[in-house]
Structure formats: C-alpha cells, structure tokens
Amino acid sequence: MYVRLWGLQVQLSPWTAFVLFTWLNLLIFVDRGIIPGSTIEFNQFIVATTGTHQSDVLLGLLQSSFVVGLVGGAVLFGHFAHRYDPFFLTGVGISVWAVAGICAGLSYYVRSYGLLLVARVVSGLGEASLLCNIPPWIQTHAPKGQQGAWLGLFYTAIPVGTALGYAYSAALATSVGWPVAFFVEVATVAPVV
Secondary structure (H helix, E strand, O other): OEEEEOOEEEEOOHHHHHHHHHHHHHHHHHHHOHHHHOHHHHHHHHHHHHOOOOHHHHHHHHHHOHHHHHHHHHHHHHHHOOOOOHHHHHHHHHHHHHHHHHHHHHHHHOOOHHHHHHHHHHHHHHHHHHHHHHHHHHHHHOOOOOHHHHHHHHHHHHHHHHHHHHHHHHHHHHHOOHHHHHHHHHHHHOOOO
C-alpha cells in the first residue's frame, strides 16, 4: 500500500497502517473524554460565558453534541466511500476533526460557548470518516483469519481512549487549563494526517 508523505510516495505495510488507524481511533476517544473529565472547569466556563445557573444542562448538550456531527458525517462519508479513496476521506475527516479541536480550545479565549458547541458538532463530523472507512479496510486488509482480532484491537480504543481522556483532561484542566488538552491532541494527530 502506498501513501503520500510530505510529497513522497511511501509504502506502508497493512500492519503499520492498522497501527496508525488504531492510534487515531484512540485519540478520537481521548477527545470524547475531555469534557466529562473536567466537568467543574467546563461548568465554570459555561456559567461565565452564558450567564446561566443551569450549566449542567448545557454541559450535557456539550458532551453529546458530537453525535449530531457523527450521524451527519456517517451519511456523508459513507456515501463518498463509493467514489473516493478511503485514505483520502479519512485524511479529510481527521483534518476537519483537528480544526474542530483548535476551535474548541480557542472558544475559551474568545469566551464563546457557542463556538465550543459548534466545534464539538464538527468534531463528530470529522471522526465519522475514520469510523466509516477503516473497519471495512481492516476486513479487507487484515491477514486471513485475523480480521476479528484486528477489529477487536481497533475497537479497544473506545474504552481505553475514553478512560485516558478523563485522566488526561483532569490533569491538564487543573494545571494548565482545559483548552490545552484540545491543542495537545491536535498537535499529536497533525503528523499522522
């Protein structure tokens, strides 16, 4: 399998590509753990930017808003999977996800709950590309008889990434602030995109 890397054509083994995709899947679920891992800090942000005293409602909306983007993105990327290369679509989607991460972090500095909410919806849209395109790729490219094991490892990123996201977010929110959690994850994923 050949991919373009900084203008060069590089050959990746299916195992190497699988490791990269599993790493991306892990980062997506780390991202999902950022908000629930720092509920106190996010509640403070919501109160400060919206003036509401029912911040738990807006926090719940914030935590689940990515599903709106995920559903729309699944339809979009699922449709385009028949016309475009899955790696191209995944790169586009993860790029969208990274831009959403930057916007989520910036929302703190511009003091905008609305920007954070939109960023979370767009985050779901971007992550749909990976979740729509990579499982079929694994089924096709995993060694015969190991497709289930590869899919199992790929989906292990869901609980592991979410748990890491909680701890990661809590550690950063109390030390340097929750926006940094979004910026660090984007910096981590940028070379892979």
